[in-house]
Amino acid sequence: QSVLTQPPSVSAAPGQKVTVSCSGSSSNIGSNFVSWYQQLPGTAPKVLIYENNKRPSGIPDRFSGSKSGTSATLGITGLQTGDEADYYCGTWDNSLSALVFGGGTKLTVL
Amino acid sequence: EVQLLESGGGLVQPGGSLRLSCAASGFTFSTYGMSWVRQAPGKGLEWVSAISGSGDSTDYADSVKGRFTISRDNSKNTLFLQMNSLRPEDTAVYYCEVSGGWGQGTLVTVSS
Numbered sequence: 051q052s053v054l055t056q057p058p059s060v061s062a063a064p065g066q067k068v069t070v071s072c073s074g075s076s077s078n079i080g081s082n083f084v085s086w087y088q089q090l091p092g093t094a095p096k097v098l099i100y101e102n103n104k105r106p107s108g109i110p111d112r113f114s115g116s117k118s119g120t121s122a123t124l125g126i127t128g129l130q131t132g133d134e135a136d137y138y139c140g141t142w143d144n145s146l147s148a149l150v151f152g153g154g155t156k157l158t159v160l
Numbered sequence: 161e162v163q164l165l166e167s168g169g170g171l172v173q174p175g176g177s178l179r180l181s182c183a184a185s186g187f188t189f190s191t192y193g194m195s196w197v198r199q200a201p202g203k204g205l206e207w208v209s210a211i212s213g214s215g216d217s218t219d220y221a222d223s224v225k226g227r228f229t230i231s232r233d234n235s236k237n238t239l240f241l242q243m244n245s246l247r248p249e250d251t252a253v254y255y256c257e258v259s260g261g262w263g264q265g266t267l268v269t270v271s272s
Contacts, residue, residue, distance in 0.1 A: 052204065085260060087205075095205065097260030106260065138205055147219050149195055149207035 053078060054139055056152035059091055059125050062071045062129055063160050070124040070155045078150055084122040088141065089136045089154075098137075137151035162186045162261035169254065169266030175245050176270070182239040182256030182263055190214070190234040192259060196241045198252035199265075208254070209241065224250075246270045 055073040072084065080099040086099040097106055099115035102122065114125040122139055139152040168180040180196070196208040200240040210219045218230050229242040240255050246268075253265040 087260075094255060094264050096262065100260050102240045135206075140205070148221055149197070149210060151205040151207065154204040 051148035052153040053143060053146070054152035055143070056137075056139060056155045058140065058153070060159065061158040061160055064129050066129050067125065067127045067131060067158065068158070069126075070137050070139075072122040072124070072152050074120050074122075074141065074150075075130045076120055078120075078141050079117065079122055080120040081144055082130035084115065084117055084139055084141045086122075086124045087114075087138045087140065091135070095138065121147060126157070129159050131156040133157060134159050162258060163257065164256050164261060164263030166254065166256055166263045166266040169268045171269045171271065172246055173272050174270055177242070177244045178246065178268060180241040180256075180266060180268070181256055182241075183223065183238065184237045184256075184258065186223075187258070189237040192229060194239050195240075195257045196230060196254055197257050198250075198254045200249075200252040203252075206252070209237070227268065229261075243263075243268070 083101040086139050087095040088098050089095045098109055098113045102117040103115045112127045116123050118147045136156050138154050143150045163185045165183045172178050191213050193212050195210040198206050198208050208221055208224055211230045215232050227245045243260045248270050251270050253267050255265045256263045
């Protein structure tokens with residue numbers, strides 16, 4: 051059971067928009083920055099969003115992040131088949147003194 | 161560009177030990193805290209341990225506390241994870257991570 055809660059899967063058609071939610075608590079999301087990671091099949095995770103809503107260089111603006119209270123959301127617009135991957139949210143938990151992740155969300159582009 | 165290269169994984173019997181290394185480049189190593197994160201086959205990400213830039217402060221997941229030790233050599237830009245008393249449930253790909261940058265991972269298999 052992950053500390054952060056994500057939906058197991060989401061799906062949408064090419065060109066459409068999808069959101070992935072990440073729910074936590076006051077000791078993690080409510081107090082710290084959230085990052086989002088993309089893991090393509092058979093590869094290492096890659097950061098898409100850091101500090102809630104910032105994109106590293108090279109990450110297209112189709113990817114966006116937001117945070118409100120104890121929840122965070124990843125948005126992906128203009129979906130492409132190459133976006134099919136597992137997506138994870140992560141943040142520090144002050145009570146656990148640990149980095150915590152969501153269980154991951156599998157994105158299917160239909 | 162941040163580059164991280166893990167090594168040291170392999171097959172080990174239950175109760176055995178392994179030492180993982182992560183060679184880092186592309187950033188000022190001693191100024192960044194770093195973490196080890198693992199992923200069991202077909203499972204999600206699990207944080208294992210973290211260390212401050214100076215090496216003075218460390219944290220561990222409950223699942224590895226007392227068995228694993230994280231350390232770093234800032235003169236060699238290298239992060240380590242000493243893993244003792246290994247269990248089958250420690251089988252995973254182990255990644256080193258710094259400020260969102262990840263290595264390619266090294267596979268640890270604990271099996272008799």
